[in-house]
Amino acid sequence: MTLHDDLYGIQKSCYSQNTKTGEYFVKENGISYIVSGELEAFDGKTVHRYKKGDIVLYKKNTLIRFVKYAQPTNVFEAISVVFDDTLLQEYAQRYHICCAQLPEQSLYKVKSDILLNAYFTSLKSYFSREITPALAQLKKEEAIHLLLLHNETYKNVLFHFATPGKIDLEAFMNNNFRFNVPLSQLAFLTGRSLATFKRDFEKVFKTSPNKWIQQKRLEEAYYLLENKKMKTKDVYLEVGFETLSHFSYAFKKHFGIAPSNV
Template identity: 45%
Template sequence: MSGQMKKSKILYSCYFARSREGEQFIPEHVFSLQIAGTLTVTDGVNRYIFKEGDYRLSRRNRLARFVKQPPEKGEFKSLSVYLDQETLRKLSEEWKIQPDKVKDSAHSVITLRDHVLYKSYMDSLLVYLQLPEDEQQIIMDLKVREAVQLLLKVNPEVKNVLFDFTEPGKIDLEAFMIQNYHFNVSLDRFAYLTGRSLATFKRDFQKIFHVSPHRWLQERRLKEAFFLLAEKKRNVSEIYQDLGFENLSHFSYAFKKHFGMAPTYLWNIHNNASLNAGSSSEK
């Protein structure tokens, strides 16, 4: 189950079962409270774990995987405020705020310290979310502004994150793709994050890898899948989403077409071989 308002800047999420996000791109800054359960976030470099009562700020224009784990016999619950660029630009002009010229942090998610102002704010959101939808919009727009004020008061260092309106510049495409091939995002997203139009991205990609992006991504993901199944003994159900495949059937079909065997067959061969080797050494 997932509770949310359409087109709202405030999102209340509730899940009974373990859940993963689909596309793994963060388009806007998001201020969140973990109410119940655990959220694990990985961005290819860092891993973050947020438990009940933790506050976080997820940064825009970042790639990350989100795994939502409900508590035992309970529900996963979180409350998030989307800090859209339009609102932040208006506040930057209104409050005369400019970011400092400092080195950008590599962290995709910023852990925020607990504070009574944050708690009061989130408690008020839960009350307003009970109002009829047609009465929520004006209030919620004001609550987004309030969230920015609180973040600047409690964690003033986030000023350099919230009011940095620069777009991704042109970067090393080869290094970026090798690090981020496993994220399930569209080519448009990859192009944007490398500072290119889609047409330029495809042209540059062909020059570097001598193959189309779609083909390279699938072959790179399948190669990693083979390694994880054969060498790391990972289960099929554990890896297909981590490697950017939409679903298990798509992954199994692509794997069998490429390697001539089902991924479960490969896993069984290597897993049984390890078990037999272990039994022989004990004799």
Template identity: 40%
Template sequence: MVQDKDHILLNNLLYSCVDETKRSNEQFVHEHSLGYIISGSVLCATTEGEAIVNEGIVGLVRRNQLLKTIKIPPVGGGDFKSINIFFNQDILRRYSLENNIKAVGPYTGDKYRMLPDDPFIKGYFESLLPYFNQPDRLNNALIELKTKEALELVLKIDPSLKDLLFDFAEPYKIDLEAFMNKHYMYNVPVDNFAKLTGRSLASFKRDFGKIFSTSPGQWLQQKRLSEAYYLIKEKGAKPSAVYLDVGFENLSHFSFAFKKAFGVAPSLL
């Protein structure tokens, strides 16, 4: 079990509870994630746009993508609460073999799918809640059973989702320059960028150097700072509202780097 102030993680089951609007630090979706918003709402943003997912909605997020989320408590008061179950590749491959279910071909549909309203899938998520209070009741065998139960329910609701769930192809080699110019504001490790562009870390760094004539770390910082300068100087944005959006982790580091690059503190523009 992994637990902090706002989250409890039991193997591949995640319970979130926050009492104030909070931005998530996790921006790279490693595995397919099935989530249920118990209360409140969440703002999901990708380079394709933004969407609000409200209380009572069940959604499936595809693996291997970059995502920014903001968790928002209910307007009338109370906590934001949600449960997610992550479908790792091992269990999906086993389920595929056991049930002879295969994807028709590479999945090219939406990265996020909202499921139709269904009392069985909501009842399933509610059945998980007691385990977060008594985690010792949840062993590996039971976790696998609960994961397979979720898969059964999802496929019953929408059989076409097999093409998303059982597409085991890894990202193929794509245009690195175009991808980085579109996704540089996502604050994720360089090896995540490498994976998403279909490269090993060594190959990514080599190709990156040929294209940009600098290292990924240096380029990312300069690109993010330039975007921040534009937003603050030309759009009147406040530094405290910009630094996370452009890919920095904390305000003090952003302010230090900004002043070093432009000779003035961002608050003085």
């Protein structure tokens, strides 16, 4: 069973299967509270793990792969509040807030806080009734206020409005080749148009993005199968293939053997 309620950016997600996996291109800043179950999130560099009662602040323009675990409660549930740029810009203008420096991380585990815990507990009752957009706006502003009261440096995450600047393409791709997202999103995150991204990519890697990504994923898959003794059914998802059949076909074509024989 999967349930997803959205009250103008205040969201509740509930999954009753043992695990749920997926990938997000995070377009807006937000905060999530783990009501039950556990969450594992990979941002291209680090695997982050969160459990019941944890609060996670996440940065926009980020690639995240997640695994949501329902055990031991048999339900994974989270309440999230999404902050769109218009809301944040109006809030920053009203309270004269400026971003002091660029955010260094994609995910921030917010330390236990009585006020924030009480805030998310209060949101639970909102999903059983209709609320107005104006009330949702007030509740989102309350979350921003509580976050800044808890840790003022979070303003660098919430109020950083610039689009991604041009960054080192090689380092970015080596960190993010596992994410199964369109080239246009990868281009955006490196501060390039799609055409410039493809042109710069061929200069750096001497091949096209699609060919390089597939070869890199297959090489990573071989390493995981041979050295980490992972199972084929886990590896294909780990390295970014959509289906097991496509992975098995591409692997055998590239290495001459089936992944199950490594």
